[in-house]
Amino acid sequence: MARVAGVSTAVVSYALNDRRGVSVATRERVLRVADELGWRPNPAARSMRAGAQAVGLAVVAGETLHGAPVLDVVAAFQRELLPRGLGVDLRVVADVAAAAELYRRWGAERRCDVVVVPEVRDDDVRLRVATDAGLRPVVVGPTEVAPGLAAVEVDDEDAYARVARYLASLGHVRIALVADPTDRLRTAACERGLRAATQDGTVALEIVPTDGTVEGAAGATRRLLTQAVRPTAVVLATDVMALAALDVARRTGLVVPWDVSVVAGADSVLCRLATPALTSLPSLATDLGEALARAVTGTLDAAAGDPPVRVPLAVGALAVRGSTSPQAH
Amino acid sequence: MARVAGVSTAVVSYALNDRRGVSVATRERVLRVADELGWRPNPAARSMRAGAQAVGLAVVAGETLHGAPVLDVVAAFQRELLPRGLGVDLRVVADVAAAAELYRRWGAERRCDVVVVPEVRDDDVRLRVATDAGLRPVVVGPTEVAPGLAAVEVDDEDAYARVARYLASLGHVRIALVADPTDRLRTAACERGLRAATQDGTVALEIVPTDGTVEGAAGATRRLLTQAVRPTAVVLATDVMALAALDVARRTGLVVPWDVSVVAGADSVLCRLATPALTSLPSLATDLGEALARAVTGTLDAAAGDPPVRVPLAVGALAVRGSTSPQAH
DNA sequence: ATGAAAGCGCTAACAG
C-alpha cells in the first residue's frame, strides 16, 4: 500500500487517521490510492496498538430496553458510534450472571474498554464485575442510578407520574400496574412515579409484579380483571404486554375502554394497529440508542478524574388513543 | 504469563489452543495459572495471525429472518458458534445496498471470512459483492438458492403447500397470501408452495405483495376483506402481520374464524395469546440459528475445492388453533 | 516436549 502510493507506511497511517504532519496533497493521494486498491486498515492490527475499538453490550434474552426492542436501540447506537470508528459487540445471554461472566472475560481479553449495563438490578453483580475487570460501565437506569458511574438516566418516574395524572384526570379511581420483575430498578422508578401522582388518596394503586414475559403479564391481567373489585385502568410495561391485556379483557367479556382502560408503557406499530388503538408512552428506541452513544463517547473522552458522564433522557408525551376513556365512578 | 508459569510463550499458546506437543501436566499447569491470573489471550492479537474469528451478519432494519425475530436467531447462532471461538458481528443496516457496502468493507478489513446473507433477493447484489471482497457468503433462502454457494435451504415451499392443503381440506375455496416484498426469493417459494397445492383448480389463490411492514400487511388485508368476493382464508408471513389481520377483520365486522380464517407464517407467544389464538407455522428462530452455525462451521472447515455446504432446514408442522375453521361454500 | 525468534499489520516516537 505504502509502496504503491510512493510514501512510507507512517504517512499512510497519518493520512488515514487525519493526523497533522502530512501535506494536503499527500493525504489526498494516499486516500485516493487506498480507495482504488480497496485497501482498508485491519481493525485487529489497529486495536492492538490503539486499544479496543468496540463497546460491549450483553442483553438478557427476552428483555427489552425500557420497553423498546433491543435491535432498534442497537441500530441507533451503532449509527451514532460509527463516525467514531466504534463498533458494538452485542451478545445475547441467559441471565445477569452470564452477562457478568462475559464482562469479566471481555475485560481480561481487553476486547473493549466500555460496556453497557442495561436494565440494572438492585445491587447488580454486573457493576462490580465490570469495574473489577477494568472496564468502565455505562449504566442504563432510572435517575440517580449507580452514582459515581457513567449512566443514561431515563426518567420513567416522571413519565409514569404523568400517566397516573392523566388517568386520574379521566376519573379513574383504581389503577393497576402490571410491572416488570421487582429486582429491576426501573420497575421501582415506575412504581414511584405512579405513587407520587396518586398520593392524595383519591386513587387506589395496585402493583402486580410479573416475570417480564408476555404470558406473565397476561396472567396478571387476568387475575386483576376477574377480581371482585377490579381496576378501572391497567398500565403495562411494554407494547406486547398491553396487547396481551387487550386480549385478556376481550376474553373476560370486558370492553376496552368502557369497562377498563389500558395504557402501554412503550409505543410500537402494534399499539397503533390494535383495536382499540393503545394509549402509549413513546418508544425510546432511537433516543436511548443516541443517549447511550453520547454516554459512551463522553466516557471515552473523559480524562481520569473527570466526573462520570450522566446523560438524562426524558420520556416524551403520552399518545392518547382509543384504549383509554373517562371513567364514571 | 509465560514467566509465571515457568514456561515459554509458545507452550502457553499450545496449551491454550489444545495443540499437541505439550505434556498433560504442563498443559494443566498453564491452564491453572492462566485461570488464577485471570489471563485471557487478546482476540485482536490472535486474529492478527490466526485470521478473523468472527462471522459477519448485516440485517436490514425491520426485517425478520423467515418470520423469526432476528435477535432470537442470533442468540442460537452465537450459542452454537461459541465453542468454536467464533463471534457474530451483527450490524443493522438500512437496505441491501448498505449491507453490500458493509460486506465490501469487512472483506477489505479482513474482519471476517464468512458472512451470512439473509433474505436473499432476486439477483442479490450482496452475493457478488461479498464474493468479490474475498468473503465466503452463507446464504439463507429457499431450496436451491444460489447454487454453488454455501447455504441454509429453508423449505418454506413445502410448509406453505401444507398450509394450503390444510385449508383446502377444511373446505376453503378462496385463499389469499399477504406476502413479503416480491423481490425476496423466499416470497416466490411461499407462492410456489401455495400454488402447487392448489393446482387442481378447486381453490382460487390470490397473492398480495406488501412492503413487509405491519402497516402494509394491515392495508392489504383490509383491501382483501372488503372486496365484493373476499377470501375465506388469509395467510400472512409473520406473527405480527397476522395479529394486524386479526384486528382488521374485527374492525371490518368479520368474525375469525367463522367469516374468515387466518394463518400466521411464523409462531410466537403473540400468536398463542391472541383471540382467537392463531393457527401458525412454527417459529424457526432456534433451528435457523443452529442451521446457520452448521453452515458456517462447515464452510470454514471445507478444503478448497470441496462442494459448498448446503444445510437443509424443514419447517415443522402447523400448530392448529382457533383462527382457522371449516368453511362451507 | 520445550525454547528462541520471526513475523501478522498497524501506530507512534524519533530522526532526517
Added chain:
DNA sequence: CTGTTAGCGCTTTCAT
C-alpha cells in the same frame, strides 16, 4: 513534512 524503526500480543516454524 517524510522515512526508519520499534513494538502491540499472539501464533508458529525451526532448533534443541
